Amino acid sequence: MKIFVRFSVFVALSLCLPDLAIAQSGLITGKVTDADQNLSLPGATLKLSGGNRYTISNDQGNFEFLNVPVGTYTVSVTYLGYKTGTVEVTVAAGRAVNTLIKMEDGVIVASEVVIMGDRLRGQAKALNQQKNNSNITNIVSADQMGRFPDANIGDAIKRVPGVTMQNDQGEARDIIIRGLAPELNSVSLNGDRIPSAEGDNRRIQMDLIPSDMIQTIEVNKTLTPDMDADAIGGSVNLITRAAPNGLRLSGTLSSGYNPIREKALYTGSFVAGNRFADGRLGVVLSGSYNDNNYGSDDVEAKWKEEDGKVFLEEQEIRHYFVQRIRRSVALASDFKIDDRNRLSFNGMYNWRDDRENRYRLRFTDIEPDGDGYTGTVERETKGGIDNSRNKSGRLEDQRVKNLSFKGEHLISSALDLDWTLSYSDARELRPNERYIMFDAEDQVIGLDLGNPERPFASSATTLSDFGLNEITENRNFTKERETGAKINMRVPFSIVDGQKGRLRFGGRLRLKNKERQNNFFEYSPLGSNEDVFDNFGQLPSRNFSGSNFQPGGQYVAGPLIHADYLGGLDLSNSSLFEQEDKPKEYAAGNYDARETITAGYLRWDQDFNTRLSMILGARLEHTSLRYTGNVVEDEEDVVGQVTNKNSYLNVMPSATLKYNASENLIFRLAATTSIARPNYFDLVPYFDNRIGDEELLIGNESLKAAYAWNFDFMVENYFRSVGLVSGGAFYKNIQDFIYRFRDGSYTAEKFAADFPEQGNPIPAGKEFSLIQPRNGESVNIYGFEVAIQRQLDFLPGFWRGFGVYANYTFTRSSTDGIFNEDGEERTGVKFPGTSPNLFNFSLSYETKRFSSRLSANYADSYVFELGGDNFEDSYYDSQFFLDANASYKITSKLRLFGEANNLTNQPLRFYQGIKSRTMQAEFYRPRYNFGVKVDL
Secondary structure: OHHHHHHHHHHHHHHHOOOOOOOOEEEEEEEEEEOOOOOEOOOOEEEEOOOEEEEEOOOOOEEEEEEEEOEEEEEEEEOOOEOOEEEEEEEOOOOEEEEEEEEOEOEEEOOEEEOOOHHHHHHHHHHHHHHHOOOOEEEEEHHHHOOOOOOEHHHHHOOOOOEEEEEEOOEEEEEEEOOEOHHHEEEEEOOEEOOOOOOOOOOOOHHHOEHHHEEEEEEEOOOOOOOOOOOOOEEEEEEEOOOOOOOEEEEEEEEEEEOOOOEEEEEEEEEEEEEEOOOOEEEEEEEEEEEEEEEEEEEEEEEEEEOOEEEEEEEEEEEEEEEEEEEEEEEEEEEEEEOOEEEEEEEEEEEEEEEEEEEEEEEEEEEEEOOEEEEEEEEEEEEEOOOOOOOOOEEEEEEEEEEEEEEEEEEEOOEEEEEEEEEEEEEEEEEEEEEEEEEEEEEEEEEEOOOOOOOEEEEOOOHHHOEEEEEEEEEEEEEEEEEEEEEEEEEEOOOOOOEOEEEEEEEEEEEEEEEEOOEEEEEEEOOHHHHHOOOHHHOOEEEEOOOOOOOOOOOOOEEEEOHHHHHHOOOOOOOOEEEEEOHHHOHHHOEEEEEEEEEEEEEEEEEOOOOEEEEEEEEEEEEEEEEEEEEEEOOOEEEEEEEEEEEEEEEEEEEEEEEEOOOOEEEEEEEEEEEEOOOHHHHOOOEEEEOOOOEEEEOOOOOOOEEEEEEEEEEEEEEOOOEEEEEEEEEEEEEOOEEEEEEEEEOHHHHHHHOHHHOOOOOOOOOEEEEEEEEOOEEEEEEEEEEEEEEOOOOOHHHHHEEEEEEEEEEEEEEEOOEOOOOOEOOOOOOOOOOOEEEEEEEEEEOOOEEEEEEEEEEOOEEEEOOOOOOOOEEEOOEEEEEEEEEEEOOOOEEEEEEEEOOOOOOEEEEEOOOOOEEEEEEOOOEEEEEEEEEO
16 A cells, blocks of 8 residues: 555656646647548557657547647558548647548458458457557457357457367356466456456456457457556456447347257347537447356266276266346446546446256265175255245356546646546355255165266166255355556657657556355254155156267166255245254355555657567566455364465566567567466465365465466568468466365374364374365466468459458476375476367358358367376366358348357366366257347
């Protein structure tokens, strides 16, 4: 906080300084738009005649020239896919001159003017921003997203080079950039951080935000000093729609079909915006609604090695029934006070209801018994109370809100300033979540392991063998809040005569608070009600025969308690059920975390000539922590709370070089530093003694933030006819990376020696598994990526309508400082999340009325989570998705479209140790959607 206060005083003093140059110079401000559609053009290059003075238009197409000497100038504007635009302006001392520049589309290919269609316009916006950004980025515009059949932002981002996604129920959720896990990346909305709704990590749920609510996706592969530093893999900035330059009304309605559960899906969205008060006030309101009723077929297994024998320790057959309803609304406005001052507001609210029923047959605690196996068979149903919200399903209610208020001010001809105040929160509520389970112990289990990719467990149990194990209900609640403030200033500063130079400096404050408050109760039937549950076969059930079950018809779950019956149980009636609190299920997981981040930076941009430019600077981030967690003994007893405080300062220098070999051939070189803070829950000083499961889970308040040096090289060649071919390499060295340590041979004596502050809470003579997050020593990640986007407009006739979009990323990693349960350092371990090969390819075809695209996405297998040794390591298997979409313009305002996703019926698959040893195989089947779009 002291750093921020001191910086604020410095800012106030700076603003009080007289403008020494005001008598000899002035300002040029304005906006660049599309002459045909009146849309703002971000990323345009504007140059002043008479020297190397230039600037780039921002996300809203606005631009400014500072400290311009008095005189008359020609402003020329270049933009891929558009003709060069020019306008003449006269600068007066101490005055700001404002101008509007309208660009005409059309590029010359083989002496013929090619008029751009909708897809090329979107691609032009993205490539112009990517070309003119000072760091290495990938940009995807809304028009490009609309050409892919992607319902949420996660599915759209997976098209970017070097990006893959971890899926949940067939939708992209958690982002991996260049082999770095989701916790090592950051996600922002209009430059302000999005909080996480999940309880134990910093991951942002990308499937929460519909793709039609975002105008531009900006994936930053390298950072500059003015950007938040906690993004080792990269940072994703989602930019919402800005107020239009005139009246805009558009809407989309569609419906589709999910074969996996033979259900329909419904989607609708709208955009309404206009300018008022003689164009000074702009407002845009947008909304989206998506109701997706589907599910998945899933088989899971856990493998064990004992006395040289490999067998299944556990197998599950799961049927999921899922309904996801996404609602999103956003409001953006800007107000131009005068040519020097502008205010803007952005707000977005996302609300997702995820209702789920899971029916599960489980074979567990399987052990060798002579020539066969014995174990326990469980039949479990997951659902929720039958009310208007849960509807007998497990309801996961996630809501994320982002609000920001921003000011942009040209203080003088030599100083501009912008500031932002922001607030965001995310919460996840799971109310009245219910489970009912029946089991049969000491049963003979048959194992068919002839094909380990399709392992099969079975048992000859009858329904009369099953008795009630438990009926439970829980409420989970997590909330994260962040209040932020930042200020940035820019002044001219050049050490080379006649060349552009700028000093930028600023400060940032982030106040974060995260809490998790769960509970868990078990219910036992009383009196005559107890007899109701004595006969499993007489209770209302749902039978699963294995017919059309995607993993294979041999996996027969049989009868399982119907979710409607579970939802209708009157558990609050004390004459029917006895309620018992179960702290072992939640107490160790509840915590309160507070984090304060203050930052300051200095950034120097310097052009050495018309081709070579540099960014040099450093960022300081101070982190202050306060975490409170519970100490739980004997699984049941909360014996107290422990609070831990910590603080640290990170200094992060960076340097970036950009060389324009020609107008469209660009070389980039960057050396940057970044950090990744530990997950919230990993830092909580909790202790969870799970005697029944023979596990000891313990927090680690001594965890350090990972620190990385990043080196990047990129070559980009842009085509005037709107296209790109690029290639580059990257290397990252990460110190103090975090991994999950496992030791399966922890005794009471060993625990007492390593953790004396916890006393001796475990019984002697037994071995437990200790699980604790720890810092490794270092990891090295390196690789390269290549990409091409090109309309084949150099081909004759019909063929010139085709276009290609393709990229490939190669990644490798090596780690030091990961230890196994025997205290020995493991060798040859890959860093979790590092997919060796990533590939995207799409072939498009477009005419004035018709457009279509066939899109492929491939991600190689990678380590998902490290176990105690190679046998226990889990892997996220390779995935290949094939999607298709097409649209037809009936009129210039009306379009019909169709989409098909997951035509390959790609399952989510994990394997253990070796590729043939399946841990999970979850299938979703394809999904189809058809609709109409109106754009006025």
